[in-house]
Amino acid sequence: MPPYLLSLGPGLYRIDTAFQRDDFDAAYLVVDQGRAAFIDTGTNHAVPRLLGALAHLGLAPEAVDWVIPTHVHLDHAGGVGLLMQSLPQARLLAHPRGLRHLVDPRALWAGALAVYGEEEMQRSYGQLQAVPAERAVASEDGQRVRVGGRELLLIDTPGHARHHHCLFDAQSGCWFTGDTFGLSYREFDVDGQPWVFPTSTPVQFEPEALKQSMQRMLDARPQGMLLTHFGRIGHSEGEVRALHVALLALLDETVALSLALRGAEDRHEALKAALSGLYLDSLAAHGCMLPRERQHALLAMDIELNAQGIGVWLDKLPD
CATH class of the missing domain: 3.60.15.10 (Ribonuclease Z/Hydroxyacylglutathione hydrolase-like)
Structure with a gap:
């Protein structure tokens, strides 16, 4: 194969x-x-x-x-x-x-x-x-x-x-x-x-x-x-449900940090920094032993795109 x-x-x-x-x-x-x-x-x-x-x-x-x-x-x-x-x-x-x-x-x-x-x-x-x-x-x-x-x-x-x-x-x-x-x-x-x-x-x-x-x-x-x-x-089914719980927790944290940064002066860079910290802390809790620099490199594109998407979502929220 x-x-x-x-x-x-x-x-x-x-x-x-x-x-x-x-x-x-x-x-x-x-x-x-x-x-x-x-x-x-x-x-x-x-x-x-x-x-x-x-x-x-x-x-x-x-x-x-x-x-x-x-x-x-x-x-x-x-x-x-x-x-x-x-x-x-x-x-x-x-x-x-x-x-x-x-x-x-x-x-x-x-x-x-x-x-x-x-x-x-x-x-x-x-x-x-x-x-x-x-x-x-x-x-x-x-x-x-x-x-x-x-x-x-x-x-x-x-x-x-x-x-x-x-x-x-x-x-x-x-x-x-x-x-x-x-x-x-x-x-x-x-x-x-x-x-x-x-x-x-x-x-x-x-x-x-x-x-x-x-x-x-x-x-x-x-x-x-x-x-x-x-x-x-x-x-x-049990493993899938456990993954769902973890995914929901990260989603809720993502929403909370995004709302907190809604009015930040350089919001995009602030969102990227916050997402990076969130992901790397979560990986540490997961037990990931890769160097943090390697973790960040693997996630860099997602951090950039996720921050862009959050920015669009924040701009659509009512005042």
């Missing part, structure tokens, strides 16, 4: 997309009775790995029925259009708030271009490819999706983004969480136990909606969570 492909159980595979670094960004492949679906795709640069995973498993491109990004942020959906050019039978299933941006990605590209610039966009993402409208389907809350004989339950999960949905795989007992159940990097595991923290990246962070979305996921009594960033966390 290629090193980027990992079996997570019968008919369930994690693909490391190599976005930014190893063990950072995952796509998932569900296979049953010779049919398949991709959940998240990574960027254009991940497409050879996704197609390579199919080939390794003896599946033709025609075997893929669905490509389902959890939301349209480019680290999750940037490769959708290019991938579907090689999957003649596949349909795109996207959140109704995000679908148009994959059918016509010009606004998505322009928004990211304004933040990152042309050179970084090409390096990290590649030119976005449109999905033909006739191959694109809007998802519905409570929808059930068939992959062979396997059924995935889809629910609307705002909080990280209003164009976010998650999927529950009853066979494995796991949710494909996108960014709704936070981020967890394998470098921070201690004795096999993960550390998880919330993401507030721009521009639609809504903490109360995020809490409600997570609770809906917990109501399914999941046995594990399949994060885009990165991999499976939790291997029993």
Whole structure:
């Protein structure tokens, strides 16, 4: 099996997309009775790995029925259009708030271009490819999706983004969480136990909606969570619930420190410093023994983006 492909159980595979670094960004492949679906795709640069995973498993491109990004942020959906050019039978299933941006990605590209610039966009993402409208389907809350004989339950999960949905795989007992159940990097595991923290990246962070979305996921009594960033966390309902408690605590602390800094003179830098302190203190309590400089380096991009997202959220709050 290629090193980027990992079996997570019968008919369930994690693909490391190599976005930014190893063990950072995952796509998932569900296979049953010779049919398949991709959940998240990574960027254009991940497409050879996704197609390579199919080939390794003896599946033709025609075997893929669905490509389902959890939301349209480019680290999750940037490769959708290019991938579907090689999957003649596949349909795109996207959140109704995000679908148009994959059918016509010009606004998505322009928004990211304004933040990152042309050179970084090409390096990290590649030119976005449109999905033909006739191959694109809007998802519905409570929808059930068939992959062979396997059924995935889809629910609307705002909080990280209003164009976010998650999927529950009853066979494995796991949710494909996108960014709704936070981020967890394998470098921070201690004795096999993960550390998880919330993401507030721009521009639609809504903490109360995020809490409600997570609770809906917990109501399914999941046995594990399949994060885009990165991999499976939790291997029993009890472990998932314990991770949820820890994630909620960090979310509440994030909200409290953000509100306290709402009127700070250099608010963005103050938010970054506060988030850095919060995360590193939490990692210390978790037992992480990596040097603090290394911890901060691994979290630097998230600290910057989370601070940006919190700033947008604070500006939307009523006076």
